[in-house]
Structure formats: structure tokens, C-alpha cells
Amino acid sequence: MRRRAHRTHLAGLLVLAAIPWQRRGGQTASLAVTDDAQRVVRLAHPAQRIVSLSPAITELLFALGVGPRVVGRTTWCDYPDAAKRVPSVGDGLEPNIEAIVARRPDLVVLYQSPLDLRAAGELERLEIPALVLRQDRLMDLARDARLVGVLTRDSAGADSIARRIERIATAPAPALGVSLAYITWDNPPIVIGGESYLDELARLAGARNVFHDLRAASSVVSLETLAVRDPDVLVTLADSAVPHPAPPAFATGPAWQAIRAVRERRFVVLGGSLFGHPSPRADSAVAELGRLLRSAR
Amino acid sequence: MKWLGLGLVAALALLVAVALGPTHVPVAALATSDIVRSIRLPRGVLAFLVGGALGVSGAALQAIVRNPLADPFLLGLSGGAGLGAVVAIAAHASGALPVALAAFAGALIAMVLVYRIGLVGGAELDPRVLILGGVAVGAFSAAVTTAIVSLANAALLRNAMLWLWGGLGNASWSSVWLVCASLPLPLVTLFAAARPLDLLALGEEPAGYLGADVTRVRRQVYIAASLLTAVAVSVSGIIGFVGLIVPHAMRAVWGRTHRALFPAAFLGGGVLVTLADTLARVVVAPRELPVGIVTALVGVPTFALLMRQWTAR
Numbered sequence: 001m002r003r004r005a006h007r008t009h010l011a012g013l014l015v016l017a018a019i020p021w022q023r024r025g026g027q028t029a030s031l032a033v034t035d036d037a038q039r040v041v042r043l044a045h046p047a048q049r050i051v052s053l054s055p056a057i058t059e060l061l062f063a064l065g066v067g068p069r070v071v072g073r074t075t076w077c078d079y080p081d082a083a084k085r086v087p088s089v090g091d092g093l094e095p096n097i098e099a100i101v102a103r104r105p106d107l108v109v110l111y112q113s114p115l116d117l118r119a120a121g122e123l124e125r126l127e128i129p130a131l132v133l134r135q136d137r138l139m140d141l142a143r144d145a146r147l148v149g150v151l152t153r154d155s156a157g158a159d160s161i162a163r164r165i166e167r168i169a170t171a172p173a174p175a176l177g178v179s180l181a182y183i184t185w186d187n188p189p190i191v192i193g194g195e196s197y198l199d200e201l202a203r204l205a206g207a208r209n210v211f212h213d214l215r216a217a218s219s220v221v222s223l224e225t226l227a228v229r230d231p232d233v234l235v236t237l238a239d240s241a242v243p244h245p246a247p248p249a250f251a252t253g254p255a256w257q258a259i260r261a262v263r264e265r266r267f268v269v270l271g272g273s274l275f276g277h278p279s280p281r282a283d284s285a286v287a288e289l290g291r292l293l294r295s296a297r
Numbered sequence: 298m299k300w301l302g303l304g305l306v307a308a309l310a311l312l313v314a315v316a317l318g319p320t321h322v323p324v325a326a327l328a329t330s331d332i333v334r335s336i337r338l339p340r341g342v343l344a345f346l347v348g349g350a351l352g353v354s355g356a357a358l359q360a361i362v363r364n365p366l367a368d369p370f371l372l373g374l375s376g377g378a379g380l381g382a383v384v385a386i387a388a389h390a391s392g393a394l395p396v397a398l399a400a401f402a403g404a405l406i407a408m409v410l411v412y413r414i415g416l417v418g419g420a421e422l423d424p425r426v427l428i429l430g431g432v433a434v435g436a437f438s439a440a441v442t443t444a445i446v447s448l449a450n451a452a453l454l455r456n457a458m459l460w461l462w463g464g465l466g467n468a469s470w471s472s473v474w475l476v477c478a479s480l481p482l483p484l485v486t487l488f489a490a491a492r493p494l495d496l497l498a499l500g501e502e503p504a505g506y507l508g509a510d511v512t513r514v515r516r517q518v519y520i521a522a523s524l525l526t527a528v529a530v531s532v533s534g535i536i537g538f539v540g541l542i543v544p545h546a547m548r549a550v551w552g553r554t555h556r557a558l559f560p561a562a563f564l565g566g567g568v569l570v571t572l573a574d575t576l577a578r579v580v581v582a583p584r585e586l587p588v589g590i591v592t593a594l595v596g597v598p599t600f601a602l603l604m605r606q607w608t609a610r
Contacts, residue, residue: 188466255469
């Protein structure tokens, strides 16, 4: 009995050993791209086990039809629903290398941030290919789609998604004639500036972000600046979609009454992942923002 | 003459705070501008009161522990307030009031803890125990604060860090009235203890011989100074170095008599925070810096200069 088990095991090993040889025979060339950190990422064969460290990339992978190959995600990746069934490797802000390696990935996709770059270096030392992608704007995401398409060997599908994203990003904006400020924190007041996806969304919806000129994704500003820039509507963000949002807590703060939009109670709450990052669903985000702004005006 | 000078500097600081801001308000319109009335003026006044409270608190704490390093930071009060605020922020208590109340509570809990550590050690408010207890409570608070912040998400982390570096962005007339209502009692208590504190500078035993009830004075002064810090921190976050450098700078001019030192430290602290907050609002406008960064950037070199003067003497 024991002997037979041993023999079966041996036979299995022989079969396994034969596979790489056969693969090599069918392989045309290695897949290689240059990522946003100017690193060359080379794969011997199309990625089969992908760990995504950002919600934007997870959503993109599912849109590209390679969702079943995603074997790791962050706690923030909640779209589409199928993504929630993928094991999480943590919040991804400071990538947990051990949790990532445990998923035995053949490709890890990271966000372009100092912590992620360091993680990419560590993964490289462990001979796990790591792709660092900027994903701050729609055009970044279109480019990301094409790079991922090369590494999953589905350039045609990726190109069609990329062109769809580019069409959304270059669509003419309606003339909404509304100005807004995104408020992400009240004490001290933090607003979203020009270097952000939310600023791009406002532009595409035909609205004007009164802090578009801030050369940062977000920044602390004084209430005085907010009062003087006088946005028509204040937009806040919620983690999840809220069906009947209440006005933000700061709306009752005495200091905030200097702001016209607070006095006139013009608030819009954006909920859920639809607004949080660039995605192939951006056209829905633009339409929804436009609708909310028109009803708040 | 020097009182007149300090008074003028204080008035000038408030004037500058009202006249300067991230947006341009013409001088002629200053008196009628909504921005000045509802944003700049309450913020300037609040900055002054907070600075004054921290200055006096620092002078009082330095006197009872008879240590030039003492300030609300060293005695663990700021750490406790920071922990309280971060707990409130992590619990998604939105709005300025819950965070302010939590910070106030945190400072008071730190005060009680330090006091209890002193009692356990068998020496109520012994200066060494106060400092060691303060450092311990401060370090413990900092560890718990860092644990919460590092387990929280990125947005919370930044919001908490901003609070920990101080800011007067949500100043309003109601916060000014709140502080105005809370300051008189601890200020009067401290002023009344000015003479015993002078005696305490001679040493505990001599002070006792000269009629000072050392333990009672220490207890009163410790509680009053902690209250001042708690009130200041709850409306402004943690503004460092004010409680440390202002008393030293004022002692250089007004000497060691607390009857003069307390009012001078109030005005001096007020001037420092008002000007620091004006810089915080203006230098990177329309963005804004945490005011604690400005007090550190301006305060530390000033302190170094003062130190050089003292050692040269």
C-alpha cells in the first residue's frame, strides 16, 4: 500500500517536470512592459495569479475579463461583487509582503507611492514580478489597461476598454454652471485640489472645483479662503453609498456659517467606490455627480 | 514702560492677525468686512487666548516642579489630550465639539493619572515624581495614539496628525466665549498663588518656614495649570513650545516674581500664537500650515538664542 502511494507520487513528479518543457515549446516571446516607475516588468507567460493592491486596478482587471485570475486584493477593493470573494492581503497602504507572497502570485500590481515602490523592490528580490502603475486620472487608467493587457496577453480586449475610458475622459462637458468644493475633513478644513480624480470628475460633469488651482490632490485651507471662493455646493464623501444622506456634521458648526453654501444648505454626498477612483464606470460617476449637483443647486 | 511696550505689541499682533489673511481685504473695508467679523477676528482672539493660557500654564508648571524644562508636554497633559482627540476621531465623532470634549477629558485624565502616580509613590506632587509620572503618562499616551493611528486608514491618519500639530481653523465666536468663560477661575487661582510660588523658588523648606502651605499651593497650581492647558488644547489641538519658551523669555525681562511673570506670560504667549497663526494662514496661502509647526520653527531658534544669552552671562 505504502509502496503504491510512493510510486503514484513519483509519477506525478515526472508529469510536473514535463510541463515546463512543453510550455517552453509553445512560448513565442516573453511579455515585457515598462511601468510608471520606469521599471521593466518581464513575464515568461501571461499572468495567471494576480494580486492587485488598489481598488482601481482590481476593478479594471475584472472589467478586462481576467477577474478569475485575481488571487489577492486589498480591503478597499469592493467592486464588482465578485472581487469581494477574493482573499484580502490587507489594506495595501503599506503592503504586507508576507500576505502577498502567500497568495503565490505571478504578477503583483501596485500603486505608484513611496511605500508601494519599496514593496515592489522587495517583491523583485523574491523574483515576483511587480507592476507599479499611476492611477490618478482616467488617462492613467487607460494606459494601465493597455499595460495589463500586454501582461495578460489580451491586448485587443484591453485596447477596447482603454478606448472606452479615453472617450469618457475627452467627452465634451455639459454647461452646468455650478461651482463646488469637495470637503474631506472639517477641522481643519481639507479640500480636494486640482491634482485629483475628483477634480477631473467635476470638470467632466460641467462643474468648476473652486480649488482647481491647488497643485495638490488635497490640502488644508482656511475657512476664509473657502468663504471667499464661495462655491455653490459643498461635496462630501462617504465610504459607502448613502440613500438619504444627512447634511455633514460641520453644517451646524458656528464657524462654518460664514460659507454661503452652508447657510443655504447646499450639500451633496458622494458614496461608494464609484467616485473614489478612476474606473471604466466613470461615465456613470459623471452622470450621477451632474444629477446630484443639479438637484442641489 | 515695558508693560506699555508689551501691551502695544499685543495690540499690534491682533491688528496684524485681523489685517492679514489668505485673501485680500482692503484696509478701508476691515471694519465692515464679514470675513473679518466672522472668521479673522474670532480666530485672532482665540489664538491670543490659547497662547496666553499655554504661556501661563507653562510658567506655573515650571514653578511647582522647579525645573526649567517643565511644560504641558513634559507633564503628559498634551499627550493625554492628543490621545483623547485621536480616540474621538477614530470613533468617527465628527464635528469640532466632540473632539474638543474628548481632548479636554484626555488632558484631565492625564492630570489625574500623574497625580495618582505621585500619591502611590508616597510623595504628593513631589517635583521629581511629577516629572517622571508626566513623562511616563506622556509616553504611554503617545504609544496608544500611535497604535490607533497606525491601525487606522490613511485619511484618519492625516486628520489625526493635523490635529496633533495644532490648528485654529474652526475658530468662531462661540469657541471664544467658551474659552473666555473657562479661563478666569484657573487664572485667578494662579495669580493668587503668585506669592507662595515666589517663596517655593527658595526651596520647599524655606518656603514652609516663610508661611507657605507648600502641598496645598502645589495641588492648586497643578490643577489650575492643567485646566488652562486642557481648555487651550481642546480648542486648538497641540501647539508645542509656547508653554516652554514664553515663560523663559518673559523671565528674562520681568524677572522671577510671579505676580509680574503670569500677566507677562499671558500676553507673551498670546502674541506668539497670534503671530504664528497669522503666518500659518498666510505663508502658503491658500493652503494652511498647522500652527504648531510654525511655533516650533520660530520658537526653537529663538530659544537657542536665549540660551546663548544666559550661558554667556
